[in-house]
Amino acid sequence: MTTPGHTRPHLFRRGSWLEHSRTAEILRAETTGGLLLIAGAVIALIWANTSRSDSYESLRDWTIGPHSLHLDLSLGSWAADGLLAIFFFVAGLELKREFVAGDLRDPRRALLPVAAAVGGMIVPAVLFTLINLDGGGLRGWAIPTATDIAFAVAILAVISTHLPSGLRTFLLTLAVVDDLLAIVVIAIFYTSSLHLGWLLLALVPLAAFGVLVQRRVRRPELLLPLAVATWALVHASGIHATVAGVALAFTVPVLRRDGDTDKPGLTEHFEHLLRPISAGIAVPVFAFFAAGVTVGGWHGFTDALSDRVAIGIVVGLVVGKTVGITLATWLLATFTRAELDDELAWVDVVGMAILGGIGFTVSLLIGELAYGPASLRDEHVKVGVLAGSVLAAALASVVLRYRNRVYRRIADAETVDADGDGTPDVFA
Numbered sequence: 542m543t544t545p546g547h548t549r550p551h552l553f554r555r556g557s558w559l560e561h562s563r564t565a566e567i568l569r570a571e572t573t574g575g576l577l578l579i580a581g582a583v584i585a586l587i588w589a590n591t592s593r594s595d596s597y598e599s600l601r602d603w604t605i606g607p608h609s610l611h612l613d614l615s616l617g618s619w620a621a622d623g624l625l626a627i628f629f630f631v632a633g634l635e636l637k638r639e640f641v642a643g644d645l646r647d648p649r650r651a652l653l654p655v656a657a658a659v660g661g662m663i664v665p666a667v668l669f670t671l672i673n674l675d676g677g678g679l680r681g682w683a684i685p686t687a688t689d690i691a692f693a694v695a696i697l698a699v700i701s702t703h704l705p706s707g708l709r710t711f712l713l714t715l716a717v718v719d720d721l722l723a724i725v726v727i728a729i730f731y732t733s734s735l736h737l738g739w740l741l742l743a744l745v746p747l748a749a750f751g752v753l754v755q756r757r758v759r760r761p762e763l764l765l766p767l768a769v770a771t772w773a774l775v776h777a778s779g780i781h782a783t784v785a786g787v788a789l790a791f792t793v794p795v796l797r798r799d800g801d802t803d804k805p806g807l808t809e810h811f812e813h814l815l816r817p818i819s820a821g822i823a824v825p826v827f828a829f830f831a832a833g834v835t836v837g838g839w840h841g842f843t844d845a846l847s848d849r850v851a852i853g854i855v856v857g858l859v860v861g862k863t864v865g866i867t868l869a870t871w872l873l874a875t876f877t878r879a880e881l882d883d884e885l886a887w888v889d890v891v892g893m894a895i896l897g898g899i900g901f902t903v904s905l906l907i908g909e910l911a912y913g914p915a916s917l918r919d920e921h922v923k924v925g926v927l928a929g930s931v932l933a934a935a936l937a938s939v940v941l942r943y944r945n946r947v948y949r950r951i952a953d954a955e956t957v958d959a960d961g962d963g964t965p966d967v968f969a
Contacts, residue, residue, distance in 0.1 A: 572691075572694045572695055572697070572698045573820060573821060574691045574695075574819070574820025574821050574824055574825065575690075575691035575692050575693070575694050575695025575696075575698070575820075576695045576698070577820075577821055577824075577825040578689075578691050578692055578695065578824050578825045578828045578901070578902070579692065579695055579828075580825065581825040581826065581828040581829035581832070582828045582829070582832035582901070582927075584829060585597065585828070585829045585830070585831075585832045585833035586832055586833060586834070586836075586927075588833060589833035589834060589835045589836075590835055590836055590837075594835050597833050598833075598915075600616060601615065601616055601617040601830050601833065602615045602616070602617065602915070603615060603616050605619070606619070612773065612776070615914075616830060617830040617831070617914060618914070620823075620826050620827040620829075620830045620831070621827060621830075621831065621906055621909060621914075622776060622781070622782040622783065623772070623782065624822070624823035624824075624826055624827055625783045625786075625823060625824075625827055625902070625906060626772055626782055626783045626785055626786035627786065627815060627818060627819050627823045628783075628786070628819045628823050628824055628827075628902070629720065629724055629783045629784075629786035629787050629790075630786035630787070630789055630790045630811075630815065630819075631790075631811075631812060631815050631816050631819045632717055632720040632721070632786075632787070632790075633721070633786060633787040633788075633789070633790025633791055634790045634793060634808045634811055634812050635713075635717050635812065636717045636718065636720075636721050636790075637790060637791055637793070637795055637808060638795050638806075638808045638809070638812075639651075639714060639717065641795040641796065642795050642796060642806075652873065652877075653711065653870065653873060654711055654714040654715045654718055655718055656869045656870070656872075656873050657711075657715050657865075657866045657869045657870055657894075657897075658715050658718035658719045658722060658866075659722070659869065660865040660866055660868055660869025660870075660872075661686070661688065661715070661719065661861075661862050661865040661866040661869070661894070661897050662686040662719070662722055662865065663865060664857075664861040664862070664864050664865030664868070665685040665686050665857030665858065665861030665862055665865060666682045666683060666685070666686055666857070666861075667861070668685075668853065668856050668857050668860060668861045669681070669682050669684065669685055669853035669854065669856070669857045669861070670682050670853075672849050672852055672853040672856060673849045673850060673853050675849075676848075676849035676850065678848075678849055678850035678853070678912075678918065680911045680912065681850055681853070681854070681907070681908060681911040681912060681918075681922065683723070683726045683727075683730065683731075683907050683911075684850075684853075684854050684857070684900075684904050684907045684908050684911065684922060684925075684926065685853070685854050685856075685857025685858045685861055685862070685898075685900055685904060685929065686719075686722070686723065686726070686857070686900070686904075687719050687720070687723045687900045687902075687903035687904050687907070688715060688716045688719045688862070688897045688898075688899065688900055689716070689899050689900055689901040689902045689903065689904070689930070690712070690713060690716035690717075691820055691824055691902070692899045692901045692902070692930065692934070693712065693716070693896050693897070693899045693934075694712075696896070696899065696934045696937065696938060697896075697941070699938075700938045700941065700942055702941045702942060702945045702948060703945060703948040703949045703951075703952040704941075704948055704952075705882075705884075705885070705948055705951040705952060707882055707885070708885070708889065708893060708948075711893065712893060712896065712897075715866070715893075715897060716897075719897075719903075720903065721787065723903045723907070724783060724784055724787050726907075727781045727783065727784065727906075727907065727910065728780055728781065728784045731781060731907065731910040731911065732779055732780050732781065733779065734779045735778060735779045735780065736777065736778045736779050737778070738778075739774050739775075739777040739778035739779075740774070740775065740778035740780065742774050743770075743771050743774035743775045743778060743785070746766075746767040746768075746770035746771045746774070747767075747771045747785075747788060747789065747792070749767050750764060750767040750768060750771060750789055750792060751792035753767070754792055754793045754794060754807055755792070755794055757794070757807060759807070759810060768785075768789055771785050771788070771789060772785040772786070775788075781910065783906075790808075790811075793807050793808050793811060794806070794807050794808070795807075795808045824902055827902060827905075827906075828901065828902065828905075831902075831905040831906070831909070831923070832901075832905065832923060832927065834920050834923040834924060834927075835920070836924065842924065845920065845921045845924035845925070846924060846925070846928065848918070848921040848925075850912075850918055850921050850922060850925065851921045851922070851924055851925030851928070852925070853925075854904070854922065854925030854926055854929050855925050855928050855929040855932065856929075857929070858898040858899075858900050858904075858926070858929035858930060858932075858933055859895075859898050859929055859932050859933050859936070861898075862894060862895070862897045862898035862900070862933070863891065863894045863895050863897075863898060864894075865894075866890075866893070866894035866897050867887075867890055867891055867894045870890050870894075871887075871890075884947055884950070884951055886944075888940065888943075888944060889944060891940060892937055892940035892941045892944065893937075895933055895936050895937040895940060896933065896934075896937040896941070897933075898929065898930070898932075898933030898936075898937075899930045899933050899934055899937075900926065900929070900930060900933075901926060901927075901930050904922075904926045904930075905922070905923065905926055908922030908923065908926065909922075
C-alpha cells in the first residue's frame with residue numbers, strides 16, 4: 542500500500558515530447574536500415590545456396606588493403622572490422638547522449654533498460670553454457686546475448702504495430718545498452734592476443750580527436766584521419782577494431798557551449814550525419830557478407846541444428862532473452878514496488894522480451910570471433926542465429942499483433958493536440 546500523497550513509480554512511463562520525437566526519428570531510420578539488412582541477408586542466403594555459391598565466397602574472401610599495415614583483409618573482414626566500427630560509433634553516441642542529456646539521466650528511468658539488458662545477457666549465456674558443457678563449444682557463450690535493433694524495428698514495421706512511446710524508448714535504449722555490453726564482452730573475452738605498444742599508440746590519435754571535439758571542431762578533414770588512425774592502431778593491437786568506434790564516441794561532448802545554441806550539439810550532429818550510413822550501408826553490407834551460409838538443403842539445415850552450439854543459440858535467443866528481460870523487469874517492479882504504466886500489461890513486457898531475441902548483427906560478429914570466419918562451427922552459428930532470430934520475430938509478431946488494438950489507442954492519444962501548441966496534450 543502506498544502512503545497518502547505518494548504514488549508508486551511506473552515502468553515504461555511516457556517520456557518527454559523531445560525524447561518521443563527523437564526516438565521516433567531514430568526508429569524510422571532504423572526501420573529502413575532493418576529492411577535493407579533483411580534484404581542483404583536474404584540475397585546472401587540465396588546466392589550462397591545456388592550453383593554459383595563459389596562466386597559469393599570468392600567475393601567475400603577477396604583480400605584488399607596494405608599488407609605493411611596489417612590491413613590486407615578480406616571484404617568480409619572489412620565489413621566486420623571497419624563498417625561495424627561506424628555502427629558502434631553511432632551506438633556509443635546514442636548511449637552517451639541518453640545518459641547525459643536524455644530522459645535516462647534520471648537513474649530511476651535508466652534502471653529499467655539497464656537491468657533488462659543485463660538480465661537479457663545473463664540468462665541466454667547461462668542456457669548456452671549449460672547446453673554446451675560437454676560439446677566443446679563454450680567459447681561462443683556470448684553469441685545469443687545481443688539484440689539487433691534494426692532487425693527488430695523492421696519486424697515492427699512489417700507487422701504494422703503501433704508501440705506506445707514508453708515501449709519504443711525502452712526497446713531502443715535496451716538495444717543500445719546491449720550493444721555497449723557486447724563491445725565490452727568482445728574487448729575482454731574475444732581478444733586473442735594483445736600488443737600493448739599498438740594500443741598505447743592508439744591513445745595518441747584518440748586523445749587528439751577528443752581535444753578537437755571538446756573544442757567543438759566539426760571539420761571532417763581533421764577528425765576523419767584521426768578516427769581512421771585510432772581504428773587502425775586498435776586493430777593492430779589485437780583488440781577488435783569496433784572497440785575504437787565506442788571509444789571515439791565517448792569523447793564527443795553532448796551539451797552545447799553557451800552561446801552556441803543556434804547549432805545542434807556535436808553528438809546530435811554526428812548522429813544525424815552517420816546514422817544513415819550506419820543503418821543504410823554498414824549494417825546491411827555486413828549482413829550480406831556474414832549471413833551467406835551454404836545450408837545444403839533440409840538435410841544440411843537439420844544437421845547444423847543438431848550441433849549443440851546452434852541449439853544453444855536458438856534456445857538462448859528465444860527462451861533466454863524472453864526469460865532474462867521479463868524476469869529482470871519483474872524483479873525491478875517487485876523490489877521498487879513499481880507498476881506498469883497505464884493500459885500496459887505483463888504480456889506487453891513478454892512481447893518486448895521476445896522481440897529482444899532477434900540477435901542478428903552482433904551475434905554473427907561474435908560467432909566469427911569465437912570460432913573463426915568460414916569454419917564449420919561458424920556456419921552452424923549462422924544457421925542458429927538465423928533460425929533463432931526468425932523464430933523470435935515470429936513469436937513476437939503474434940504477441941504484439943494480439944495487443945495492437947491497445948497500442949493503437951495509446952498511440953492515437955499521443956497525437957492529440959487540442960490546444961494547437963505543437964505538443965500533444967499527453968506530453969504537456
